[in-house]
Amino acid sequence: MEGMDQQTRNGRSASAAEVAALAGVSRQTVSRVVNGMPNVTEKTRKRVLAAMEELGFRPSFAGAALRGGSYRSIGLCMYNITRVGNLATLEGIMQAAREHDFAVTMIEMGGDKPYALADASRRMVERPVDGMILNMNRMAPDFEEFVPQPGVRTVILSMYAHPRCTTIDSDQYGSCELLTNYLLEHGHSNMRFVAGPENSISSRFREAGWRDTLGRAHVDAAPMLRGDWSADSGYAMGERIAAEVLAGGSQTPTAVLAANDQMALGVIAALENAGLSVPDDVSVVGIDDALEGLVPHNRLTTLRFDLRGVGKLAFEAAIGESSSIEAIHVPSTLVERSTVRDIRG
Amino acid sequence: MEGMDQQTRNGRSASAAEVAALAGVSRQTVSRVVNGMPNVTEKTRKRVLAAMEELGFRPSFAGAALRGGSYRSIGLCMYNITRVGNLATLEGIMQAAREHDFAVTMIEMGGDKPYALADASRRMVERPVDGMILNMNRMAPDFEEFVPQPGVRTVILSMYAHPRCTTIDSDQYGSCELLTNYLLEHGHSNMRFVAGPENSISSRFREAGWRDTLGRAHVDAAPMLRGDWSADSGYAMGERIAAEVLAGGSQTPTAVLAANDQMALGVIAALENAGLSVPDDVSVVGIDDALEGLVPHNRLTTLRFDLRGVGKLAFEAAIGESSSIEAIHVPSTLVERSTVRDIRG
């Protein structure tokens, strides 16, 4: 019977008015019961709850939101969920959302088409969200001229600052600054850098961090090696580095900074395959701390981003009252394991 | 000025009525412009668009939904986003959602507390969703007696069938059935099974698939080895297996079926470290095909689940018209690489 009722009503749940009629009370009393207000007799409450049960009552989100104004949800627009970092960031956002009793409304932007912030923003704003976070992996073609939708706080996950939106990202630049200094401090003034693909923004910032830091230390940078984030590309570069090391000479590299952990893994495999030892012959560091549990005996010295922190900050900026616009770079932490040797003195 | 207006209105956007007043038309005409109806003069449309622009008009989702009834969004409740499989499933859901112009409203269920379907369902139903997908990694304590919220189609991602909800999952059982048969067909009647943790449902089904298949082939199953999904636990089990192989005897294992790829990777590392060759001395297969790009020279024969397919089916079941209740097991595909040797004859 109840099932019938629900179906006949065009897929909609019963309204509070119908519940009220069945329970023999006013609609407002039903509302009070639903929202757990104190001033309702226990007897009345029970009668209302029974009626709700019988009709399969589901309070209308639309009605409530129309009255109240807030949706208790933020929008999240992602370009590519698979990317390693995005997942942890998503977790940080979800966790912060849970703490505020918010939901996260996600939209994915399509694979092949160019990803314009305006498109994402327009699609998102017609959803019930109180704010939005736009994840920008590749450079959006309209980044500079982008104007956020009025009335919805918009946060962009990006290393670049924006004139109208708060931007947040892990400090990609600082990560390689930190690691380069770390290697320099351990006596490795002759290092190789294995970069990520050219079209990746983080890749560009990581490379710049490395290059600038060497420059500030007045150390010449050897030509960069270009990978594509994959372990196999790291392996290929590792073979080249092994050849250099085996050839010897004054410019022999003593360390490798790989722009992510997978490539570092490939580099190590290639070096060891060439009969070299890590870290006795060559030190290697990666970035991301992404190998935990994935490979046996993980010993890679690497760097961990606070991606959950990024997500949390992004969420809070998106629901925040403050209308100030900031460019936040979240610092990272060194994870020392055993692929770097100190060769000073 | 416009910014001011928006803020003074208690954070709300201007309404269609205000736009109408500014443009000197009726509210209904504004509605027509917003929804792209054909019967509006170009001149009027322009005037309305200008007014919208000036006031920063954002159509009220609540108002529209209240009138229309559909939210064009489905709810997704996850227990643990990090889990490898969940990510790809999420992608499948997102992709299907995009094709239907749906958004996905996500809620994460908290880490420590026991995860009851009723809790998830109750929290989700108060959101603007037209259906919901509940991802059940661990066994929910209330699985059997769970009654979905009335009026919202509810799909559970689970290997177990449910009397009131459609359930969908990759065929965990069938995966190990397939791999065990594959090893048997290649002459490996003496294999070891490295299982996942006991509290994992997929782990249990994978183990059952292995054990039952051996039973049907009238082959005795050697005692199972228990891992925890991590590469290190695989390595530990690999050491035991290596010792067995080196000890020799009629029960010497010739193959290992690891319940996931990371453990398989650990097993291989341990075997090779003990001086054994894969696959010349021992064949190894994994499950998940999770190493792509992560390790150099990935050569692991494994099995790929159609997780995106699971997500797609789940989405379609959640928005589907049909009220039939099914238990869907999505089959997996063998990925042959080079860690299995044929030792027949």
Added chain:
DNA sequence: AACCAAAATGAGCACGTGAACATTTGACAA
């Protein structure tokens, strides 16, 4: 100019709710 069909536009209603305010009920003291 007069007329008519078609197109454009306007008016009013209903959707389901929460808040503010008004009314009724009930308990208790005088």
Added chain:
DNA sequence: TTGTCAAATGTTCACGTGCTCATTTTGGTT
């Protein structure tokens, strides 16, 4: 009993939209 006060309950309103139906305007034909 009566009066008083607080608690419980009811009434009314506004939120912003899409749809139906009525009205006005437009453009073309006689």
